[in-house]
Every structure is written in C-alpha cells, then in structure tokens.
Amino acid sequence: MEVLMACETHALLNELRQSVDGKAMDAIERLIREAPDHKLCHINVLDFASKVGLDEERAIAAFLHATQMGIFELSWNVLCPACGGVLNTHATLKTVRREEYACELCAAGFKLTLDELVEVAFTVAARVRRIAGHSPETLPIWEYYRQVLWSSGVDLPEAFEPVMENAILDSVELPAGERAQLSLPIPAAYVVVFEPVIHAAQFLDVSGEPTSERQNVSVVYNNVRAPTEAIQLRPGPLHLLLENRTNFRILPTVWVMGTAVHNLLAHRKPFLTGKRLLCNQTFRDLYGTETLDADQQLQITNLTFLFTDLKGSTALYKRLGDLAAFHLVREHFHVLTEIVAAQGGAIVRTIGDAVMATFPTADRAVAAALRMREAMLSLNEEHKREDLVLKIGIHEGPCLAVIQNGRQDYFGQTVNIAARVQELAVSRSIVVTGRVVENLQTSMLLDANNLKPVAKGAALRGIAEEMTVFEIP
Template identity: 60%
Template sequence: MSESEARFTVLRQSADPLAAAGIERLVRDGTDRELHRINVIDFAAANGLPVDRALDAFLHATRLGMFEMSWNVLCPGCGGVLNTNATLKTIHQHSYACALCAAGYEPSLDEMVEVAFSVSPRVRQIAAHAPEQLPMWEYVRQMYWSSGIEFPAEMPAQEVMERFVIDWTDLGAGDKATMSLQLPAGFIILFEPVTHSAQFLDVQGEPTRERQELGVVFNNVQAPTGTVPLRPGPLRLTMENRTDARVLPALYIAGDDLHHMLGKRKKFLTARTLLTNQTFRDLYRADMLAMDQRLKITSLTFVFTDLKASTELYERVGDLAAYELVKAHFGVLNEVVARESGAVVKTIGDAVMASFPTPDRGIAAVLGMREAMKALNASRHSEDLTLKIGIHEGPCLAVTLNDRLDYFGQTVNIAARVQGLAQSHAIFATEPVVRHADAARLLAQAGLTPVAQRCNLRGIAEELTVYEIP
C-alpha cells in the first residue's frame, strides 16, 4: 500500500465517506489549478455535501498531511491576496495595504481572511508548488486572486486577462525592459503582483504625437501608490527589476471589464467560519492564536447556557447521579452546537459558552437545545434539567486565554448577562439576533413570537431591548 493510499484509508475512517470519496477523486483527477487554494464551499456544492461535512473531511485530511492550509489576508475591494500565512498565528492586527486599490485595511476574521486548502507535494505535485515557474497569467490567477473571485470556468487565464490588459512582460531578477505602446484615454494601472506594487496612470486631455517617457523600478519596498498624469498617445515605459525574483508587471485598463471580473464574487471559507467549527477546535487546539494576538471579528453570535437549580439537583439526587446527568446534558448540547455549525468555546461548571458564525445558526441551535433537553428529561421521566439560555450577536476580539481560543469584548459580556435573565425554559435574545432576517424566518417557521422588554443588565451602562422567546 502506498503512503497516499494509507492516508486515504485513515481518512475514510475518520471523515464522512462521501466527502472522503470526493477528496480522493479530486486528488486523483483534478487539474493542477483545481488542487490549489481549494474553495471548500465550491467543493461541497460540486459533491452534493453540506459545507460542514466537507470542511470536517478537509480538516482531517490536512491533519493527515494530505493538504496544506493557508490563511490569506484579502483586500475587500479587489479580492486580491495581500498576505499568505501557514497558520493563524502569523496574521498581525495592523493594517495591510493594497497597492491595486491604494487603500489600507485592518484585518478582520470575517470576510478579510480566507482559509483555503492546497494538495501537499507529498501527495501530488502541482504547478503552484513552484509559483516562480507558473506562466504569467496563471500566476496572477492562482497566486494573487483569492478563491472568492469567480473566473470563467473554462476560459484560459490569458484570454480572461487580455480583455482589460494593454501589455505585459515577465522580468527576471535584475533585468530591465522597455515597452513602447499607445496609451488610450482613461485610468490605467501598472500593477505588479509579486511585489504587490502599482503605479496609477491618469491618461486624459488632448492626444499627443510626442513620445512620453516613464520609468518604474520594482523592489521589495512597498511604497504608497502614486499617480502620474499623462496624455493619450505614445509612451516609452522603462521598467527595472531590483528584486531577487521575477516580476510580472502589466498595464490594466481600470474600466468596466476589470470591474465586472472583480465584482463577480462567490462565497469562500472565512477564518470566522473555521473558528466556530468544532472539528477545527478539536484538531488544531495548539495552532490557534499567539498569546499576544488580538484579531477583530465584526460579527459573531454567542450562546450562553446554564442549568437552573443545579445545586439543588446535587443535593436531591447525590453527587454521582447528578454528575451523570450533567455529563449527559453536555453531550446533547455539544451535538446540537456541532450540528448548527457552531463550536463550544468553554464550559464553566454547568454552563456552556458556544459561538456561531451567524445569528440564524445560533437561533437554530438554541431551539434545538431546548428540544434536546425536553427529550432528555422525557427519557428519564423527570423534569430535573431545565436550561437557561441567552443569545447575542456583535463584534468581538479573538484572543488566547488559558491556552485556548476565546473571545473578548462587550458582545460576550452582554450575551452572558442576557442568559442571566432566563428563569424558565424561555430563551432570551437581543435585538440584533431577532431582527436578523434568517433568524426571524426560523422563529416564524417555529410559530414563535419574541416578546420585547427593556432591561438593565449588570455592568452594561445602557438599557437594552431584550426579547423573550417563549
């Protein structure tokens, strides 16, 4: 048995069989391009799988050494990859600059960090393992643009790019080149994807017959993007590569064709989604954030639960019996959380803190928790286990506390305080949750009408509207 076959055998045992079979087909039959920066959401759709099931399989496969995972910081404007990281730990919280958009962005783990999977060279060699040897336009397509850009499926990369590129060249380390061309009127960007540098050309006014001159040097210093005014007509462009690698400059027309391509976006796996995946938290517990990292998440949904009157339960049935009941309650909650694309952040005594990527997944989970607890009580012919539940959504910071991934901020505080309002089987939710369109749809389908009330929460200065879900 080959080393790769041995890995697939283990994968079939640890992941969903259909997802494992789909991965095996992809590795065996996929093109080189299809095996680089794999978009898990696309893979799930192509194989008729739920995204969570496909993601779990890729995480297990990566743990087995079949894939390499990359955390790519993206420009929210153009969708380009500004920085590639092998782990979450090397993403810093400072600003990342996009030369193409001439803008800087503080990274957030929502839509600015893409997580993609590339086949390991130990399993199969692909062209992207040696990016310096990729044809120019394959480099631009595979290395610069993220998996969220929806390129025409069958069209060669060069044919796509020629729609909005005037001219281009491939410059080796230390090389110089001169390009003679006719500049059309409009806004033109001289963009180089290896060094992530750009020069804007604002071409306007009366056409000229006199040759214009422009010199550009590519180096490893990321300078702010500047603008040079030019007139339509002849240009002699001199370029010098002062780096130790090749550079790939091209003149892009910033018109409708370029904007149309960059505007065709599709869903991709975000860091936020991965951090709320229970399999990821279980398999990569030691590969989270560094101790001094603080990364922003603009929206995350938190659920807090606690058992009502658990102290009385211990006194009534005894420590051993109560422990078994509490353990059973943790089991059903963990199952519901994982089913709804969430992850258990931590448990404190009888309480659970869980995170979800969106409010609708959180609402589906809390409704599922309540039903699961009813079923658990019914199986015991008792009503000993009553769950108090609170849910809230908002921005937060991802941090490391006590050697594990945790979250910090007012959103977390409010979610915990909202849970403290619950006294019976009712669920307490904040306005951002119940006003979320998909969450509201789930509540309506369940025949539940949230009842609003104004509340003062301990430690929270402003009075909040909180909804009781009966």
C-alpha cells in the first residue's frame, strides 16, 4: 500500500510541476516528504511562503493547483476574533450559512465577515500522505489544540506542550459515555472548564476568602450546548465531576484565564482570509461558480473595487474595423488580467470593453492602476497608434459576496460608487475616493512615485450626496 501511495504521489507531483512555479513546486515537495505531521495539517500558506522565501501570490496559486489535483484539501474555518480558535470547519464556503457565531472560551459573540474571521487553510490529502491530523479523534490532547482548535494565524511556540501545561490546572481525556473526577486546588482567578471538541465552557468565578472545605462542581457534556452562568467559588480545594454523554471522545481542560493564556495566544501571524482568496485570480479560474450558492450572501467589511473602460471604443471599432479592433481589445484584456493577478486581485467580470476587478487592499488596486496606465502606453507604442486610452476608477468599502447571473459577484453601494467614480475619469486618468488615498500603504506608494492626488468635488450618477474624489495625474 505504501509503495502504491508513493508512486501515486510521485505521479501527482510530476503533473503539478507542469503548471506551478518551479521554486514553489520544490518547496511543496519538500514539505510533503519531510515535514512532521503537525505541519501538514491546516497549513498557513502565507507563513509557508515567508519561511521558504516565496512570493505570496505564487504560493497561493501553487497550493490551489495542488488542491485542484487532490494533493491538498482546502478548508474554510470560522474563527473567533479574540482567541483565534476555530469554531467551525467547512470543506466549502457554500456551507457557511450562519451570520452570527459565539466563542464559548471567550464568552463572546460576533457577526461573521470574510475579512479576518474566515481562514483558508490546506491539509495534505490522505492519498498523498497519511498524517495523524486525518484522525483528530486519536490526537493527544495538546496536539488536538495545536492542529484542530487554534487557527493557523495563532503563532504557537514549537515547545507547545510545556507552555500549555503552564497555562492550565488539569486536563483529562474522556471517552464517550464515561465520567472522570478531578481533585485540584483553585486560585483566586477566573477559571474556565473548557472542552475544545464541542466548544463548551463552564466558568468558575473564584474569589473571596480561601477555604479548606472541598467544593463540588459537576459538568455534563451532551450534544446540546446551552449558555451557563459562572459558578461562584472560593479559593481552595475543588472536586470536579465531568460526565461525557456524547458519542465521541472529549478533552475537558481547566484553564486559569490569566497571563499564561494571554501570552500563549497573543502572538499572531498573517493568514489567508476568505476575502483574499475570493480576490485571487487563480482561485476564480479554477473554482468558478463553485464558491457560493445562489441564495448565499456573505459580508465583507472592506474590499477594493477597480473599474476600467476604454475611451471611445465605439469609434475605435469604426476606425480600425471590427477584426483589428477586436484583437487589440482582446490584447488589452489579457494585459489587464495579468496585472490584476500580479497584484493579488481578480477580474470579476468584463462589461463590453470595461473591466471590474477586486483587490484585498487599496494599495494593490492603485499599484495595478499605475501599471495598467503604463501598459497601455507600451501597447500603443508597439502598435504605433494612440487607440488604447484607459479610464480607471477605484473605491473601497463594505459589500456582499453573492452569486449573480451564474457567477461569483459582489453587491452593494460600494460597487455602485466605484463604477460611478470610473465614469469621472478622463483620458488616461485614475480617479479614486478619499478612502483609497487615506490608506497608509497607498500614500506611501504614491509618494514613492512622486504622484500627488488632486482633490475635487463630484456629483456621482445615482448617488445623492456630492463626494470628494482624487485624480492621480
């Protein structure tokens, strides 16, 4: 069996090499063959790219191609914004249906957005390499915390087990249908009996004068989670009875919510968000309309939209003739698509000779716009004419990710404003809104290119209030 798996893996990796950057391919192959099991479960592709010296976009594209071939499995994980715990794991974004989530450990609720609360992680497929994470019900308790509970954005120490043991008072592995009794002293602190498999928590508010009398607390776990109030206790001995009425193993742990826990979870690193993946051109090319269901609407707090249009395209067809103009316009589309992808964005749709694209951040959109303008100048020089004159508009803000007319799209006032801002652009100009130029990275980019945006008031079609927009010369 292992020989067959090795042969299949070798064949898959050779096939992947045909469509993936060589450096990225070498790094992925080393990862699969040499990494310990826990590094192949919920892989943080941005962290991986940083550690092996890869461009992030190339790394993301490589992992997406590998996933499409069955080398990795992709998961969409809903995260707690406070502790970074994974509250739900989904094989597809289509099954992310709830608008609100609650973290039992943090005793807090929040509304779901794709910006920082949905993590996209990769796990090696069992057909390629069998790892312990493929059977989470068999993982030792601390490996369950590391590989399953915490997101890939929590920067956990390599020496994870001793750090965890320093942060907790006691723990137990409790098989289905069994009970356990823990006897332990509890300090004056906020203590939580937390169970990571079903995300259940019982808070203990320990305060007042210490006592030598034993205090009894019983916690029953079943398949129904109901909110429970904190139990008032005094510092001193505790007899804790734990009962597992579920049909699977659980891992109750007694935490002291203090410095040790804070230090454990305080260090974070960038991770691939749901928003960023939806903005990725490779993802859109490979997965198309498979991302969302027709009735789904997922909130994005902030996304940057770029619209382009060719000035005088009707006259262009008349001047050059349909065939020549068509080839020139198609060449311009090809160039724009490459530029958008290189800046971590994606083409959402084309409308006639216009383009709508999205970017995870405003500076990436502006960088793309500047490159587009230069690229059109180069194309005109190459064809020894001045036919390609591009008008560009950029705006950012909240929106909804939806399926519209059979494709993954975006809806909301932000989209409308971005399209109207583009209409204000004149020959070769880039017009952006205040939100875009106020972005720190955008300001640094413009300063580096000695570009000073010029502010002006504008009435946008269909928008009631006049806006201040900025033209980038």
